[in-house]
Amino acid sequence: xxxxxxxxxxxxxxxxxxxxxxxxxxxxxxxxxxxxxxxxxxxxxxxxxxxxxxxxxxxxxxxxxxxxxxxxxxxxxxxxxxxxxxxxxxxxxxxxxxxxxxxxxxxxxxxxxxxxxxxxxxxxxxxxxxxxxxxxxxxxxxxxxxxxxxxxxxxxxxxxxxxxxxxxxxxxxxxxxxxxxxxxxxxxxxxxxxxxxxxxxxxxxxxxxxxxxxxxxxxxxxxxxxxxxxxxxxxxxxxxxxxxxxxxxxxxxxxxxxxxxxxxxxxxxxxxxxxxxxxxxxxxxxxxxxxxxxxxxxxxxxxxxxxxxxxxxxxxxxxxxxxxxxxxxxxxxxxxxxxxxxxxxxxxxxxxxxxxxxxxxxxxxxxxxxxxxxxxxxxxxxxxxxxxxxxxxxxxxxxxxxxxxxxxxxxxxxxxxxxxxxxxxxxxxxxxxxxxxxxxxxxxxxxxxxxxxxxxxxxxxxxxxxxxxxxxxxxxxxxxxxxxxxxxxxxxxxxxxxxxxxxxxxxxxxxxx
Numbered sequence: 001x002x003x004x005x006x007x008x009x010x011x012x013x014x015x016x017x018x019x020x021x022x023x024x025x026x027x028x029x030x031x032x033x034x035x036x037x038x039x040x041x042x043x044x045x046x047x048x049x050x051x052x053x054x055x056x057x058x059x060x061x062x063x064x065x066x067x068x069x070x071x072x073x074x075x076x077x078x079x080x081x082x083x084x085x086x087x088x089x090x091x092x093x094x095x096x097x098x099x100x101x102x103x104x105x106x107x108x109x110x111x112x113x114x115x116x117x118x119x120x121x122x123x124x125x126x127x128x129x130x131x132x133x134x135x136x137x138x139x140x141x142x143x144x145x146x147x148x149x150x151x152x153x154x155x156x157x158x159x160x161x162x163x164x165x166x167x168x169x170x171x172x173x174x175x176x177x178x179x180x181x182x183x184x185x186x187x188x189x190x191x192x193x194x195x196x197x198x199x200x201x202x203x204x205x206x207x208x209x210x211x212x213x214x215x216x217x218x219x220x221x222x223x224x225x226x227x228x229x230x231x232x233x234x235x236x237x238x239x240x241x242x243x244x245x246x247x248x249x250x251x252x253x254x255x256x257x258x259x260x261x262x263x264x265x266x267x268x269x270x271x272x273x274x275x276x277x278x279x280x281x282x283x284x285x286x287x288x289x290x291x292x293x294x295x296x297x298x299x300x301x302x303x304x305x306x307x308x309x310x311x312x313x314x315x316x317x318x319x320x321x322x323x324x325x326x327x328x329x330x331x332x333x334x335x336x337x338x339x340x341x342x343x344x345x346x347x348x349x350x351x352x353x354x355x356x357x358x359x360x361x362x363x364x365x366x367x368x369x370x371x372x373x374x375x376x377x378x379x380x381x382x383x384x385x386x387x388x389x390x391x392x393x394x395x396x397x398x399x400x401x402x403x404x405x406x407x408x409x410x411x412x413x414x415x416x417x418x419x420x421x422x423x424x425x426x427x428x429x430x431x432x433x434x435x436x437x438x439x440x441x442x443x444x445x446x447x448x449x450x451x452x453x454x455x456x457x458x459x460x461x462x463x464x465x466x467x468x469x470x471x472x473x474x475x476x477x478x479x480x481x482x483x484x485x486x487x488x489x490x491x492x493x494x495x496x497x498x499x500x501x502x503x504x505x506x507x508x509x510x511x512x513x
Contacts, residue, residue, distance in 0.1 A: 015493065019171060020158040022489040026482055027157055027182040031150035031192040033478045035461040036141050037436055042380070043194040045070035046087040047141055049080040054094050059285055072286070072296035079285055081293030084278070085236025086196045090144045097143055101136055145194045152202035153191040157182040159209045160393055164400045166212075166353070171493075173403035176416070181396045184423035185334045186384035189431040196236040197389035203233035204243055204363075205393045211247075211254050212356060218255065223263035226251060227270025233390075235278045238292070239370050240390050246362035253355050314372035321378060322371050322385035326444040333384045333426050336399075336419035343398030346405050360394045367391040381437040383430050432459045 036043065045068045048061035056063065065071050065078040072081035080087060161178035168174065181187060190198050207229040210222055230244050255263050279289035286296055321328050331338055347357050371377050371387040379386040406412040430438065430445060433453035438445035453459065457471025464474030 016162060018492060019175065020161050023161055023178050024154040024158045026485055027154040028150055029478065029481050029485065030183055031153065032146055033463050034192060036145040036193050038138060041068040041070050043141065044068040045080045045082050046090065046194055047137065049087040050090040050094050053091050054098060069299050071298060072293040073298045074286060074296055079293060081297045083196055083236055083238050084281055085232055086148055086194065086199055089148055093144055093147055094140055097140065101139060141194055145192050149190065149194065149198045150192045153182065153187055153198045156202040156205050156393055159205060160396065163209055163212060167400045168404040173400060173407060176403065177396055177399050180336055180420055181393055184336060184420055184427055185392050186386065186427065187389060187392055188427050189383035190386065190389060197386060200233040200237035200240050201390040201393060203229045204240060204247065204390060208247060208359065211251055214254060216258065218258060218260060218263045220266045223266035224270040227267040228274060231271040231274025235274060237390060239387065242366040242370055243363040243390060246359055250355060250359045311373045312375060314369055318372040318377040322388065326446055328378050328382065328385045330385050330388060334423040336416065336423045337395055339399045339402045340395050343402040346401040347398045350401065360397050363394050364391050378440050380440050383437050429454060434458050435460060
């Protein structure tokens with residue numbers, strides 16, 4: 001009997017890993033199929049730093065600064081004004097890729113793109129065309145965006161799926177939440193872009209996962225890793241400090257619950273290690289351990305010097321703007337996230353995982369208030385309110401309670417299906433329209449950006465474009481690949497009649513024990 005139970009446990013664990021892996025593969029296909037937006041000042045600021053260090057041995061981006069407006073000036077030299085986390089990780093990645101780009105491969109690819117009619121059709125008539133240096137820059141951007149945005153986002157969705165097993169062992173609701181996060185929220189728009197939002201979201205959610213699913217005794221390695229994740233999330237996106245505070249308290253609760261004190265010091269040690277490196281970087285470039293690039297920014301000085309680092313008090317315009325407005329409204333763009341509201345209520349009534357409830361609620365409110373208090377709450381050219389991106393997985397968490405408790409009700413199935421379809425169409429259509437994210441000069445991106453570009457087939461560059469397909473037809477290969485992976489996934493998950501995809505087993509009784 002014991003052997004049978006052990007075998008069934010191992011089989012269930014393998015199936016959990018299968019589902020998590022399938023979710024990652026499908027999301028990576030969806031993300032990597034589209035090329036990152038070129039001529040994006042936000043991404044270019046980080047890329048310039050990577051190129052400057054690898055090719056010139058300096059943090060000064062003087063040679064490249066013309067391609068961005070996001071820079072800091074110290075003396076006569078220019079630097080990226082962004083939080084350095086993503087760029088610092090990109091430096092060794094590009095250093096490893098550089099030898100491959102120094103082969104004839106680059107010149108061959110450049111020549112093919114110059115003569116490629118479908119690709120040429122995506123270039124602006126007023127642009128300067130294709131060159132070897134531009135192609136190199138684009139290839140590095142594609143590689144780094146995949147490694148530091150696409151992979152982390154797909155891994156985050158897989159972790160989300162695994163974590164939700166504590167609430168319900170039913171596979172389908174967890175797949176809905178995980179894939180819904182990955183393709184039906186603004187996370188999709190930034191999952192293959194060299195920003196810091198998705199990387200910091202993964203780092204924080206991974207830390208939360210490690211704490212919530214920790215064993216009876218938390219070892220030094222896990223505690224150090226959590227500290228490193230906290231620290232590096234902060235140096236990747238500074239506003240997530242507001243999320244680290246409640247997550248840090250949750251870590252203390254986890255240690256107290258286990259009557260352990262040592263892991264706290266290991267956690268602090270991991271965070272301190274990152275802090276020392278970050279302060280050394282700030283001192284070397286900006287003149288002090290707590291001096292940030294934004295304080296030396298040449299542009300957007302009014303915003304950066306308004307209140308405390310652009311923060312004042314929440315405004316009604318901002319609250320409306322980041323929730324339901326056509327301009328940057330999260331819930332107009334991704335209405336299925338509205339299920340989080342009843343989800344939070346049902347989660348509280350469940351009486352389990354109250355500490356985790358407080359974490360999810362606290363980080364959501366903290367980042368929402370931050371975004372609503374920012375003097376530049378709309379985030380420039382953007383898809384939805386991009387400052388909310390790190391908190392979206394925590395906002396997706398409570399949705400599982402709505403699906404688990406009300407899942408058999410017809411009205412919920414209809415609401416979930418319709419809202420997910422709306423979210424998928426809205427997010428993808430806005431993300432893929434044209435070669436740039438919607439301008440902040442457009443008050444209604446759906447009417448002024450999405451419809452005009454889709455009407456003429458002007459959608460983002462993708463692998464289908466390289467194959468010679470244009471417009472909507474360029475999406476056909478992606479649909480075929482996703483369908484193939486989904487078919488294989490279904491076959492592997494259901495080949496044993498004892499373990500159908502929708503199988504129910506007893507959920508775990510606690511996230512943190």
